[in-house]
Amino acid sequence: MGASFHHVVLLCFLLLSVVSAHSFHPNQTNIGLPFPNLIHATTEELGTGLERGLFTSCDLVKAYIARIQEVNSTLHAVTEINPDALSIAAELDAERANGTIRGSLHGMPILIKGNIGTADKMSTTAGSFALLGATLPRDSAVASKLRKVGVIILGKTNLSQWANFRSNNSTNGWSAYGGQTTGAYYPQQDPSGSSSGSGVASSIGLALATLGSETSGSILSPSEVNNLVGIKPSVGLTSRTLVIPISERQDTVGPMARTVRDAAYLLQAIAGKDSDDNYTLAQPFEGLPDYVGACNYSSLRGKRIGVPRNVITPGEGDGPVLAAFDTAIQIIRRAGATIVDNVNITDFALDRYLNGNASLIVLEADFISDLPLKYLSKLITNPNGIQSLLDVRNFTQTFPPEEYPDRDTAIWDGAVDLGFNNTSPQFWAAYQENLEIAGRQGLLGVLANYSLDALILPTHYSPGLPALVGTPVVTVPMGQSPANTTVAYNERGTLVEMAPGIPFGLSFIGPAWSEASLIGFAYAYEQRTMVRDQIQPYIVPRVELADIVPGRQTGVHSF
Numbered sequence: 001m002g003a004s005f006h007h008v009v010l011l012c013f014l015l016l017s018v019v020s021a022h023s024f025h026p027n028q029t030n031i032g033l034p035f036p037n038l039i040h041a042t043t044e045e046l047g048t049g050l051e052r053g054l055f056t057s058c059d060l061v062k063a064y065i066a067r068i069q070e071v072n073s074t075l076h077a078v079t080e081i082n083p084d085a086l087s088i089a090a091e092l093d094a095e096r097a098n099g100t101i102r103g104s105l106h107g108m109p110i111l112i113k114g115n116i117g118t119a120d121k122m123s124t125t126a127g128s129f130a131l132l133g134a135t136l137p138r139d140s141a142v143a144s145k146l147r148k149v150g151v152i153i154l155g156k157t158n159l160s161q162w163a164n165f166r167s168n169n170s171t172n173g174w175s176a177y178g179g180q181t182t183g184a185y186y187p188q189q190d191p192s193g194s195s196s197g198s199g200v201a202s203s204i205g206l207a208l209a210t211l212g213s214e215t216s217g218s219i220l221s222p223s224e225v226n227n228l229v230g231i232k233p234s235v236g237l238t239s240r241t242l243v244i245p246i247s248e249r250q251d252t253v254g255p256m257a258r259t260v261r262d263a264a265y266l267l268q269a270i271a272g273k274d275s276d277d278n279y280t281l282a283q284p285f286e287g288l289p290d291y292v293g294a295c296n297y298s299s300l301r302g303k304r305i306g307v308p309r310n311v312i313t314p315g316e317g318d319g320p321v322l323a324a325f326d327t328a329i330q331i332i333r334r335a336g337a338t339i340v341d342n343v344n345i346t347d348f349a350l351d352r353y354l355n356g357n358a359s360l361i362v363l364e365a366d367f368i369s370d371l372p373l374k375y376l377s378k379l380i381t382n383p384n385g386i387q388s389l390l391d392v393r394n395f396t397q398t399f400p401p402e403e404y405p406d407r408d409t410a411i412w413d414g415a416v417d418l419g420f421n422n423t424s425p426q427f428w429a430a431y432q433e434n435l436e437i438a439g440r441q442g443l444l445g446v447l448a449n450y451s452l453d454a455l456i457l458p459t460h461y462s463p464g465l466p467a468l469v470g471t472p473v474v475t476v477p478m479g480q481s482p483a484n485t486t487v488a489y490n491e492r493g494t495l496v497e498m499a500p501g502i503p504f505g506l507s508f509i510g511p512a513w514s515e516a517s518l519i520g521f522a523y524a525y526e527q528r529t530m531v532r533d534q535i536q537p538y539i540v541p542r543v544e545l546a547d548i549v550p551g552r553q554t555g556v557h558s559f
Contacts, residue, residue, distance in 0.1 A: 127175020157197030
């Protein structure tokens, strides 16, 4: 873990001396109104408390920092705390006091993934020491948008190093800089990745919500196993400017939150056009859709929802997931939707999806081009002189904390050996195959041919095909592994992949720019099931607002 985390936490705890490690207080204000419980607190609940003066944004920052410190030595979800977070919170509190409210997220602490660039005192490393100390000329576009609406960027979360695009034999949630993140629903739980720390941090209330990024599964998968709502936006809905890239054709930044509505608030804040990311200029609307307003209980009524069964290829332990999926189908039907089952992709598309290599070629070739062009060349300081993928690989293979060769560089080796980048005709052929197998012969063809509003899949099966064509997916909690689940470990024997109580999700999949519809469908399902509330983590921070806000009474803390 980066030394900066420990330094900043020590500094922050000098400011948190009001918190006793063993004394907790009733979770209510000194005027008898309840504080929101931070593992469940929503945007609207926190906004109401701030507006009523029950607590301040400074109080929220202090509470969340204390919660991070309480569990981070076990879960390793957060790599850095913003040393300016309290001063930013104080400025936003002062704005609120004089009647200036920037929006619904004014004064709300959010954590962001460690590959999302910020021009402040925090590092943007993608989990690698190669980029430690490198600085940017300005914030990434999404970070800038967060600050504009009054969000406090509380800190950065750990991730699978280089967004899971380095090794064939590493582990989800491991980075040289941040160590090994684990999930909160079973000891040593595999947190999935690559937005591992964002998933864990949001799941147990280490911030209001978090940002992740996805190339193929990196928001959806950690959202699933951490009992969260995750929105993987259309490529181009949110800017990737100064976010450490893998592929311009697949990368996207999105929210990971405890409710659909909270995720919608965060998406509303970060979506929009950016002249420095030409993919965003393809947005078909001048003003953004109302993603929060899309949260309608009746959203599924009259809709046609398809089930592409042949994309589901069951493996060991999938029985409970498939049973829960069939139950979810009945819930969606009772909500007024027409279920169109067995709307399958073509045999050719399925074969190429499962057995082809076009998708990897596209990612490798894009990475070779995009890493230097869209990120490394923008750095204003670069202590390790990292200019290319070859430089990154050389640093990684020679700097012992990067744990090479125990954790290999096989993905980079393959990219280098490819012999071409994304300007090559060979690249274009692979990209066209992606568009064919996920587009006309795949999910987009199914949506069009059956006049469907969306598709649904268990989240485990949902990321791959939408990734190839850059289309959106929203995952929402659907269930958990039963009590008799046999514990199973990853190949290294270090992380638990299957165990009782590990969450799994349901995904709503649509065509490009259909986020508002998908959010509505996910909300309608969520409100009918409230699955998240039924799944309990094994570790929960105990610090609450009552331990921070002056004037509370001593008593027994409950949650």
